[in-house]
Amino acid sequence: MTDDGRRLFLAYNLRSYGVSPRAWLSPGLTGREIFTAEYWSRTARLAEKGLFDAVFSGDSAQFLGFNRIDLDGLDRFVQWATVVPETERVGVIVTASTTYNDPYRLAERLLSLDHLSAGRVSWNLVTTFAEDAAANFGLARHPERGLRYRRAEDFAEVVVRLWDSAGGGPEVAHHSDHFTVAGRLPLPRSPQGRPPIIRASSSSEGRALAGRLASAVFDSALTIEEAQARYRMVKSDAVAAGRRPADLAYLPGVRIVLGSTGAEARARVDELFTEDPITRTQHEVWFGGLIGAPVTDLDQDRPISPAVLEAALAAAEADRDHLRASTLQVLAETPRIPLSEHLRRTRYLSGGHGTFVGAPEQLADRMEHWFRSYAADGFVIAPDLVTETLPILVDEVVPLLQARGIYKREYASSTLAGHLRAAGGQVSEVPA
Numbered sequence: 001m002t003d004d005g006r007r008l009f010l011a012y013n014l015r016s017y018g019v020s021p022r023a024w025l026s027p028g029l030t031g032r033e034i035f036t037a038e039y040w041s042r043t044a045r046l047a048e049k050g051l052f053d054a055v056f057s058g059d060s061a062q063f064l065g066f067n068r069i070d071l072d073g074l075d076r077f078v079q080w081a082t083v084v085p086e087t088e089r090v091g092v093i094v095t096a097s098t099t100y101n102d103p104y105r106l107a108e109r110l111l112s113l114d115h116l117s118a119g120r121v122s123w124n125l126v127t128t129f130a131e132d133a134a135a136n137f138g139l140a141r142h143p144e145r146g147l148r149y150r151r152a153e154d155f156a157e158v159v160v161r162l163w164d165s166a167g168g169g170p171e172v173a174h175h176s177d178h179f180t181v182a183g184r185l186p187l188p189r190s191p192q193g194r195p196p197i198i199r200a201s202s203s204s205e206g207r208a209l210a211g212r213l214a215s216a217v218f219d220s221a222l223t224i225e226e227a228q229a230r231y232r233m234v235k236s237d238a239v240a241a242g243r244r245p246a247d248l249a250y251l252p253g254v255r256i257v258l259g260s261t262g263a264e265a266r267a268r269v270d271e272l273f274t275e276d277p278i279t280r281t282q283h284e285v286w287f288g289g290l291i292g293a294p295v296t297d298l299d300q301d302r303p304i305s306p307a308v309l310e311a312a313l314a315a316a317e318a319d320r321d322h323l324r325a326s327t328l329q330v331l332a333e334t335p336r337i338p339l340s341e342h343l344r345r346t347r348y349l350s351g352g353h354g355t356f357v358g359a360p361e362q363l364a365d366r367m368e369h370w371f372r373s374y375a376a377d378g379f380v381i382a383p384d385l386v387t388e389t390l391p392i393l394v395d396e397v398v399p400l401l402q403a404r405g406i407y408k409r410e411y412a413s414s415t416l417a418g419h420l421r422a423a424g425g426q427v428s429e430v431p432a
Contacts, residue, residue: 005425008371008406009216009249009378011054011093012047012390014040019255020384021279022272029387040079041086043386050394051408053419054091055083056124056380077109084117091416092117093198095124098155099148100137104181107162110195111187119191119415123159124198124218127152127206145320149205154178156197156213163194192417198251203322211237215420216249218380220353222326227252227354227375235430245431246424249377252370253353257384258392262358268384269357287343290327295339303336353382360392364400371406374431377423 016034017023024031033039044055059076080092094113096106106123114121127149131142143151154176161172162181167189174181196215199206210217217234221227227250235245259265273280284295291304292312298304309332316324331342356363370376383389401407412422 002372002406002425004427006246006371006377006406006427007408007423007425008367008401009053009251009419009423010407011056011091011251011378011380012043012052012393013253013380013382014043014055014057014386015382017387018385018389019382020272021282023385026385026387034074037082041083043390044083044087044090044092046390046394048087048090050390050398051411052090053378053423054093054122054416056093057095058124059095059097059126077113080113080121081116084113084120087120089120089411089414091120091122091419093122093124093416095126095200097126097128098152099128099143100133101155103155103158103179104162107159108185108187110159111163111166111185111190114190114192114195115187119417122196122198122215122416124200125152125156125209125214126200145205149203151178152206153209156209160194160197160213163190166190192415194417196417196420201322203320205320207233207237208241210234210248211241211243214248215417216251216377218251218253220323220326221252221375222330222354224370224373224375226326227370228373231374231376232430235427239430244424244428246421246427249420249423251378251380252376253380253382255353255355255382255384256363256389257355257357258363258389258397259359262362265357265359283346284343287346290324291331295343298339300340300343301338304331304339304342306332360396361400364397364404367397367401368404368406 013019017026017029047055057076057079076094076096080094083092092113094110096110110121110123128142134140134142155178158172158174158179158181161170161174162185164170165172165184166187169184169189171184172181197213198216198218199210199214200218201220219230219234221230230252231250234248234250238245238248257265257269259268273283288294288296290312291308292315293308309328313325313328313332316328327346331346334342334345356366367376367379371378381393383393398407402409408422411419413419
């Protein structure tokens with residue numbers, strides 16, 4: 001624990017078998033485990049053994065590609081309903097979109113699951129960026145960004161008011177361009193008061209919403225300097241809404257590859273791209289989209305033209321694509337190196353979050369440095385291999401963090417809201 005009472009918050013990203021496209025080929029897996037309740041509950045129980053604050057998984061409303069059929073298809077509410085009775089303290093972060101849901105039904109489902117978990121559920125609020133999701137909901141086109149965010153503001157306000165109506169609270173009488181809702185939720189009030197809201201990303205459009213209503217911001221930051229700036233911004237948003245900086249946690253995502261040594265971890269990434277032509281091709285397509293020029297049209301032995309990077313950065317900023325702009329800025333600040341070296345250095349980065357490849361002690365070093373430097377209140381960890389990585393985190397990384405005094409030795413709360421409050425500590429001012 002730091003002098004201001006902060007302690008590290010950790011969530012484990014249960015994205016099927018892991019973020020590696022070959023994770024389903026891990027030894028001991030048949031490729032069918034994600035369709036069993038035991039897989040999810042067993043993984044969550046192990047995370048709870050390691051005192052993780054929460055388990056998390058994203059969600060999607062569209063087909064994600066020819067090699068992704070089995071990764072994200074389970075209904076998240078049904079998935080987490082199998083985990084809740086098998087765990088006692090670890091929180092559950094449920095992802096649901098404000099663009100393709102109804103506020104009354106979503107408020108009801110989230111609060112129902114929250115009661116069944118005795119107060120361990122939170123809502124990861126997203127607006128859905130994928131344009132092809134619209135066809136699955138009878139829409140001719142995906143709503144434009146501004147409309148999605150205006151709807152999200154209205155949606156979140158309705159959900160919070162419905163939660164407050166539970167247990168005999170004030171009736172909701174809401175009439176707006178987006179929704180008409182009248183009445184109460186026929187449920188008791190949440191054991192947490194309200195299920196916490198986690199706002200995915202810290203885009204300018206969603207900042208006010210997060211400042212008013214969220215308990216945490218789940219974001220992507222590629223460098224510690226970027227994370228520190230976004231940390232201060234998130235805390236300032238809470239203060240602007242009349243809250244304490246400690247009331248809104250900043251949780252960057254990190255994709256990790258753990259090995260017994262750094263060389264072993266790097267070799268695993270290199271092997272993936274060397275032996276799997278599909279992965280290599282997909283990475284080249286992603287990188288080409290990043291810089292706005294097909295990799296096959298460029299000389300891999302020469303540096304990327306500054307003009308190409310400048311044009312791509314200008315396009316990203318015009319589109320308000322924070323993630324792409326941040327990645328391009330990192331490329332632009334790198335000494336002029338061949339395109340092939342850029343491709344090698346950005347392996348495993350196409351998921352959008354900062355990447356760690358190394359040994360347990362090196363990961364503990366990085367987490368402690370970011371945490372003590374006010375670049376993070378905690379992390380949402382996305383492993384390359386779920387089943388192999390979690391035992392290493394529980395048995396090796398967690399004890400290292402405990403020995404450094406920044407991670408708990410027992411749960412201080414039985415609710416996810418309590419876990420988030422414990423992480424926030426007593427911080428009363430935005431760090432300089």
